[in-house]
Amino acid sequence: MVRVSNNVVGCLNLITLLLSIPIVAGGIWLTSRASTDCEKFLEKPVIFLGVFLLVVSLAGLVGAWCRISLLLWLYLVVMFLLIVVVFCFTIFAFVITNKGAGEVVSGRGYKEYRLGDYSNWLQKRVDAEKNWLKIRSCIQESKVCRRMEERNQTLNEFLRDDLSPLQSGCCKPPTACNFIYRSATVWDKPSGFESNISDCNSWQSDPAILCYDCQSCKAGVLANIKHDWKTIAVVNIIFLIILIAVYSVGCCAFRNNREENAYPRWKGHP
Structure with a gap:
């Protein structure tokens, strides 16, 4: 019987895998029609994000459902690094947006x-x-x-x-x-x-x-950036909680894989 943790990790990564496809397609579409600096500025990050989600989700999906420990281990390493990056960026966003505000003008x-x-x-x-x-x-x-x-x-x-x-x-x-x-x-x-x-x-x-x-x-x-980054920082806190939860479930799935590989079912019990 496939463990619950493997199923959860597999389903979550199936969702992100499906989400990554339109993101990559959107980046390619931007590349084909980009004629301004603003559009060109957006195309590469969109494609990178889509490919990153595609590769990581595929590793997590195959590692969890096919119970391939190496792929699941790589998935967990990437997830851990992502958690660290998101945490650091959230702290950084709060620090650099702490200063600055619009000044009220009399009669305006x-x-x-x-x-x-x-x-x-x-x-x-x-x-x-x-x-x-x-x-x-x-x-x-x-x-x-x-x-x-x-x-x-x-x-x-x-x-x-x-x-x-x-x-x-x-x-x-x-x-x-x-x-x-x-x-x-x-x-x-x-x-x-x-x-x-x-x-x-x-x-x-x-x-x-x-x-x-x-x-x-x-x-x-900068006033716009400050507002947007503060919003992103709050969203990142929620995202961080979700990442930690998924990472914890992934660790359980990895442990299950190792146990099942160490004690294959066909050996049975003594």
Whole structure:
């Protein structure tokens, strides 16, 4: 009779094996149609994740149901390393997202963001030219600023609006610039304008420029990353509990395999 632990491990890995197929297919589909930096940035991680799940699930499935101890041992080693990686990443995510928050602006419904408020590690990653060019491309391709312009808001409506971090940081100039409002993404600089605020000098009403190279835009990106990473960290805690439970069941299945290999059924009892 096949042990319960072997059945549980086998069924769980059958599910992940089936899930890995559409993930790999999705990565291949992205590769075939990727024409932008944003799409190209996503394709390799998706394919890697799908292939990883496919290989690990196959090892766990065959090792549990066919009771091949070597495959199950390799499966458990990978699972242990995955548990360590997820645990370390969760702690890391909580640490680096501990700093940084939007600043309330008097008379505004939205907040504004400063790059210096976030962790140095995140600042360096987003401020690196190579990284920022890709991120900037993704923001432009998302058309977040164009959708903001299409609202055709009056100044009072705009000031009361609850803008997202990207909208606040990338699509409009900072409030301190005191530019003249024409529309959500069109602001006039006073004649002969000069400022010691770099973002005010970087701002252009050109839809291809706006404030995409502003420090406030990079801060808006980090505000999004902080929110997303905190959510991921919470999900990782749940995922970690599930991984530990599956790993424990896998250990039982491995022990069963070793016992059955050491005392084959055909020998019978003395």
